[in-house]
Amino acid sequence: MMRKALTRVACVAVALLLAAGACDDGGSGPSEGKYRSFYMAFTPFPYDLTLEAQDYTYNKIHERIDMICHHFDDGIPWPEALEGRPYHANVENNLYDRQRRLRPGDKVYLALCPLAHDRKNLARYWGAASNMELPAEWANKTFDDPDVITAYSNFLLDLIDRFDPDYVCFGVEANGRFGENDPQLAAFETFLKRVRENVRAERPNVPLFLSFVIGGSGAEGTRQMNLARRFLGYSDYMAVSTYPFIEAAGGPSGDADPDNLPQNWFTKMRDLAPEKPFAVAETGFIAEDLVLSSYGINVKGTAAWQEAYLRFLLQECNKLDAEFVVYFFIRDYDRVWEWMRQQGYDEFYKMWRDCGLIDEDGAARPSLAVWDAWFGASRASSFGG
Helix, strand or coil: CCCCCCHHHHHHHHHHHHHHHEECCCCCCCCCCEEEEEEEEEHHHHHCCHHHHHHHHHHHHHHHCCCCEEEECEEEEEHHHCCCCCCCCCHHHHHHHHHHCCCCEEEEEEEECCCCCCCCCCCEEECCCCCCCCCHHHHCCCCCCCCHHHHHHHHHHHHHHHCCCCCEEEECCCCCCCCCCCCCHHHHHHHHHHHHHHHHHHHCCEEEEEEEEEECCHHHHHHHHHHHHHHHHCCCCEEEECCCCCHHCCEEEECHHHHHHCCCHHHHHCCCCCCEEEEEECCCCCCCEEHHHHEEEECCCCHHHHHHHHHHHHHHHHHHHCEEEEEEECCCCCHHHHHHHHHCCCCHHHCCCCCCCCCCCCCECCCHHHHHHHHCCCEECCCCC
């Protein structure tokens, strides 16, 4: 998809405006007559497992986006994609519903996960349900298995054909859980290289990239940063995934006050690859207390701290001339979590329940006004678009 480029004069003018500061310090959004550099997106993750909730979610996000993020973390239809067979009706219905709701004029961002939810092993199977056990003949396949590379490439190319996206992430949170001496690491790197080559051969003009978890403090943060450096050669963008309320709390218990985050939280990632466009591939921040007893997590969250994080996020992204920002949840998913709890899902999946800019009862949080104020600004970027 072709993107309109700003004229050189406009690029210089916008760069000067951004350098001067495109938003008031402490304000809810950009000053009058100023710009945001980035497209603004949500995913259509619903607050409940009903058609009514899905319609509500699309209606709410369509009021305040110029890009939609379709994030696929359901597994991969491995055998069907390899053999070119139709997907299960469950998969097809999901894809159809997303396609039919696309709006002319909106940018489209596809994010696909070759990794399972542990961000270390091969993604599970998407068939009659999401994240099913892998078929027996796939259970022991490695990332560099030719069948894995071909099936994933085929599925990704099919989604590109269906959605005609402006941006494609082919490896969500690629640096998430691998150890630097992990025996799977070399196989995964081969996978990234070959999938990228396969897709680039068919769709040479679509931005194709990975997303990276932002490295926190200590050995874990160093590991994540080192892996991001290692994988950058397979990514057109420096795109980050961050839900930094645990980091803001200083650990598994404490106050999730975003003022506790390092001021270079985003810039340290941009500085790994300053020659590449920067983007926030997904983010969120709790507005209520987070208690996960089985993980020893007890973090205090408030709507005011969520609002402060959103201000920090958008101001920093404007300074860094970010290409886009994806806030994952428009509304808290308490009802989805209750269903998951009854089905026996691990408490881990409650982690992001209260990250919505709208609470579980449908009441707007103060952070929604911050988002809306930024959305009302004109978009212009020195990267063009």
